[in-house]
Amino acid sequence: MSDNGRTLHGELDRTARSQPGQLVSFVNERVELRLDELCAQSRSMALVMAESGVRRGDRVGLMLANEPAFLISLVALSRLGACACPLSLPTSGRDGYAEKVQGILAAAGVRQVVVSRKLARLKSLLAQALAGVSQLPADELAHGEAGEFPEVSGDDDLIVQFTSGSTSRPKGVRLRQTNLLAGLDAIRLGVDLGRPGDRAGVWLPLFHDMGLVGMLAAVVTGIPVSIWSPSSFVKDPARWLREVSDGGHTACAMPNFAYDLLRQAVPADDVPGYDLSRWRVAFNGAEPIAADSVAAFLAHFEPAGFRPEAMLPVYGLAEATLAVAFPPLGREPKVDWVDRVTLAESALAVPRDSASSGARPVVALGGPVAGIEFRIADPKNDGVLGERRVGEVQVQGAPVTPGYVGTQEQPLTVDGWLRTGDLGYLADGELHVTGRIKEMMIVRGVNYYPEDIEALIRADAEVYRRRCVAFIEGSEAAERIVLVAETTVDDDDERSRLRERLRAKVIAETGLEQLAVTLVGPNSIPRTSSGKLKRLESNRLVV
Amino acid sequence: MKATDTGESIAETVSGLIRQAVGDVADDTDLRMIEGVDSVKVLRVIAAVERTYDIELEDEEVFALKTIDDVVRSVRAAVEAQGL
Numbered sequence A: 001m002s003d004n005g006r007t008l009h010g011e012l013d014r015t016a017r018s019q020p021g022q023l024v025s026f027v028n029e030r031v032e033l034r035l036d037e038l039c040a041q042s043r044s045m046a047l048v049m050a051e052s053g054v055r056r057g058d059r060v061g062l063m064l065a066n067e068p069a070f071l072i073s074l075v076a077l078s079r080l081g082a083c084a085c086p087l088s089l090p091t092s093g094r095d096g097y098a099e100k101v102q103g104i105l106a107a108a109g110v111r112q113v114v115v116s117r118k119l120a121r122l123k124s125l126l127a128q129a130l131a132g133v134s135q136l137p138a139d140e141l142a143h144g145e146a147g148e149f150p151e152v153s154g155d156d157d158l159i160v161q162f163t164s165g166s167t168s169r170p171k172g173v174r175l176r177q178t179n180l181l182a183g184l185d186a187i188r189l190g191v192d193l194g195r196p197g198d199r200a201g202v203w204l205p206l207f208h209d210m211g212l213v214g215m216l217a218a219v220v221t222g223i224p225v226s227i228w229s230p231s232s233f234v235k236d237p238a239r240w241l242r243e244v245s246d247g248g249h250t251a252c253a254m255p256n257f258a259y260d261l262l263r264q265a266v267p268a269d270d271v272p273g274y275d276l277s278r279w280r281v282a283f284n285g286a287e288p289i290a291a292d293s294v295a296a297f298l299a300h301f302e303p304a305g306f307r308p309e310a311m312l313p314v315y316g317l318a319e320a321t322l323a324v325a326f327p328p329l330g331r332e333p334k335v336d337w338v339d340r341v342t343l344a345e346s347a348l349a350v351p352r353d354s355a356s357s358g359a360r361p362v363v364a365l366g367g368p369v370a371g372i373e374f375r376i377a378d379p380k381n382d383g384v385l386g387e388r389r390v391g392e393v394q395v396q397g398a399p400v401t402p403g404y405v406g407t408q409e410q411p412l413t414v415d416g417w418l419r420t421g422d423l424g425y426l427a428d429g430e431l432h433v434t435g436r437i438k439e440m441m442i443v444r445g446v447n448y449y450p451e452d453i454e455a456l457i458r459a460d461a462e463v464y465r466r467r468c469v470a471f472i473e474g475s476e477a478a479e480r481i482v483l484v485a486e487t488t489v490d491d492d493d494e495r496s497r498l499r500e501r502l503r504a505k506v507i508a509e510t511g512l513e514q515l516a517v518t519l520v521g522p523n524s525i526p527r528t529s530s531g532k533l534k535r536l537e538s539n540r541l542v543v
Numbered sequence B: 001m002k003a004t005d006t007g008e009s010i011a012e013t014v015s016g017l018i019r020q021a022v023g024d025v026a027d028d029t030d031l032r033m034i035e036g037v038d039s040v041k042v043l044r045v046i047a048a049v050e051r052t053y054d055i056e057l058e059d060e061e062v063f064a065l066k067t068i069d070d071v072v073r074s075v076r077a078a079v080e081a082q083g084l
Helices: A008-018 A035-051 A068-080 A097-108 A117-129 A177-191 A209-221 A230-235 A237-247 A256-265 A268-273 A291-304 A340-345 A450-457 A492-510 B007-022 B039-053 B059-064 B068-083
Strands: A023-026 A031-034 A059-063 A083-086 A112-115 A134-137 A157-162 A172-176 A200-202 A225-227 A251-254 A281-284 A311-313 A315-317 A322-326 A335-339 A359-363 A372-377 A391-397 A418-427 A430-436 A441-443 A446-448 A468-473 A480-486 A515-520
Touching: A008 A035, A008 A068, A008 A177, A008 A209, A023 A035, A023 A068, A031 A035, A031 A068, A035 A068, A059 A068, A059 A097, A068 A083, A068 A157, A097 A117, A097 A157, A097 A172, A112 A117, A117 B059, A157 A177, A157 A209, A172 A177, A177 A209, A177 A322, A200 A209, A209 A225, A209 A251, A209 A322, A230 A237, A230 A256, A230 B039, A237 A256, A256 A281, A256 A291, A268 A291, A291 A311, A291 A359, A315 A418, A322 A372, A322 A430, A335 A340, A340 A359, A340 A446, A359 A430, A372 A418, A430 A450, A441 A468, A441 A480, A446 A450, A450 A468, A450 A480, A450 A492, A480 A492, A492 A515, B007 B039, B007 B068, B039 B059, B039 B068
Parallel strands: A023 A225, A059 A083, A059 A112, A083 A157, A112 A134, A200 A225, A200 A251, A251 A281, A281 A311, A480 A515
Antiparallel strands: A023 A031, A157 A172, A315 A322, A335 A359, A372 A391, A391 A418, A418 A430, A441 A446, A468 A480
């Protein structure tokens, strides 16, 4: 079959024919869905959706938790040649949720949204968030009987993935059927998914690209998958780890901060009671990877049999249907120590001894996954740069998006490479990511990485939970770097001493004098839904 | 485990657990508006309450809980439902 005929539902039907009884387990729901049931239920749901007016090419919102209806609806839309637009779920009462959803629905031209039964008690919030579109209650979509399905092409859009948008408004990434399937292939081949005994575990929200694409890779491969609600991980990381250990899970993905949560949640004395020896792929992605977090996790869980080579620091983004770079399987995490000043000021990654004070650790992310090529290019003119020269990471290949929805600026260079907006360099053929282009700070012609300034003061005992952000502020003539740190220190004198101490530390190490330090209370720095600190939105904290 | 507890002692136990985590607040204070309390902290407190009563509240229910009074009401309902 040509690539253009490949579709998500086609692949899934094929897997279900060879392994009809393979299970997708929704742990918190206590539901086990067989693959043949998934295929049958998605067919009947597609018929009901069609009766409700969903047509090929329509974009339909999914406001669903980590529940069976999420997966069934997505496959149903695939059968109709329609496109799913996953929406985040409300998590707190004060994050402008309704406005955010309205913006997404308008940008994507969504007229219908499949809504979880679980959200029934949030009627008034839903009425605001979904004003102007019709709601399809997920539990009323189950009873289609018979009907015709359209011919679906690999070129049809299947998903519009809105990115969490750490640094800008959410963008809707269009992913065609062929993009998704190429992205799933890249993950499966990259970690040899489907070895005997493989079992995947997913607690990330399915509306997030890493949760969704990771889950689909496992389901389409035909290995058993356990899906938890994100809150069950956050509420009790140790219990989650216990279930991963007891269930013999071999592949799970999460961002760096979640590995920190696991380490903090399990006291050293309890570690030997876990068996993590079967966990062979622990993807660490979706946010910058801290070398010290990785090392601490490995040391902490060594007595549970966790193998260092199972930790896989990876790079990817929604625009590339997730995976871009994976390290070789079976290798322990590798760190490149480079000169911090040369990296920032000359955009060169010059190796330094890890013990020297000016050295910065950068975690190696491996080479391109199957179907992907990447290059490092000068962000000003897209000229290709050589080894150890820092530039924008640019990506090309079958999993890469054709572009964003709507008329906004498209992410591709004139010669067809995806601009990731990330800075990085190549060393020994492996990708190393050093920061975001937009967050790079230039003061009087000198470049500074926010990560470097933050790293200098993060460990101060009076900085609350290492939380601080640096960003640039002011007009060109009077630019300065603002450092915002959270603290519980209340007393005015102590606060001014702390401010002075942080300022002195940064000046001593960088010589940067155009620096203002602002202290704020705990949990004041804005964060994304996954807990990343938002540097560029922190300027509202500065009076 | 404590399905036979009276309504009174549920209120005491639950508010005790919450105050232990977030400080001395009134029964009708919006917990997420307290400085130093984020949604992770609220989830962790709810988890402790759930373990105490061996109940599980739906995420979407937890999202709607704002005050100690709200949590007490939900726990009572869940404990009663379990007793049936």
